[in-house]
Amino acid sequence: MDWQSIQQTIQNCRRCEAESVAYLRVPCEEKRKPTYEPIRPIRLYFVSVAPPGGGAYFWDETNRDAVREGLFTALRKPVGAAIDSCRQFRDMQFFLTPAVKCPSAKSNRDYRPSRLAIRHCANFLYEELLASEPKRILALGMVPFNSLCSIFHIDAPKKVAEFRKRTWWVKLGATKIPLSGTYFPGNNRHKGFPAIVQDIDRMLRLSPKDDDA
Secondary structure (H helix, E strand, O other): OOHHHHHHHHHHOOHHHHOOOOOEOOOOOOOOOOOOOOOOOOOEEEEEOOOOOOOOEOOEOOOOOHHHHHHHHHHHHHHOOOOOOHHHHHHOOEEEEEOOOOOEEEOOEEOOOOHHHHHHHHHHHHHHHHHHOOOOEEEEOHHHHHHHHHHHOOOOOOOHHHHOOOOEEEEEOOEEEEEEEEOOOOOOOOOOHHHHHHHHHHHHOOOOEEOOO
16 A cells, blocks of 8 residues: 555544544544655654644644654764754654554543554554565554564563564565664653664664565
């Protein structure tokens, strides 16, 4: 499927609403999505958790967003340049989409998506990856990493401190590409933030392999 068709399919999906999936709030209006299409092949594809129910959102630059600011800060050293906008982020062949496509909230606050919500959205994420042709994939936190493990049938450690040290080679199209995970970048005060910089740098040093390699 092409990128726009995938986004329209996501927009039309109301499966979690029909099945009353816990914590998932399917928007009545247009769902949040990337402002731009990816420039293929993607240099490094980041997978986040879920879009927030309101307020700041990675691709919406009308408001400050902690995930966007944290990730742009983490990228500065590995790429050797400051990234100041989502357009520049995309033009440098980086991209980001959430593992779960609708907000997950409890008591009007963002909440970890349920396993069923992750499962329902897994095929959407996989189609986005296929359409984007990434050279590398990096999950930002435990939930997106678990989603990728489910998609690619990976048996991995459960803690970020453990799985961030490892790399898995997964088949995507005709190539095998490196996949790993790191900490959530939305809070640069936590002790794991310097590790995000290290993990991005480590991933950018790896190259895809032929499928028979």
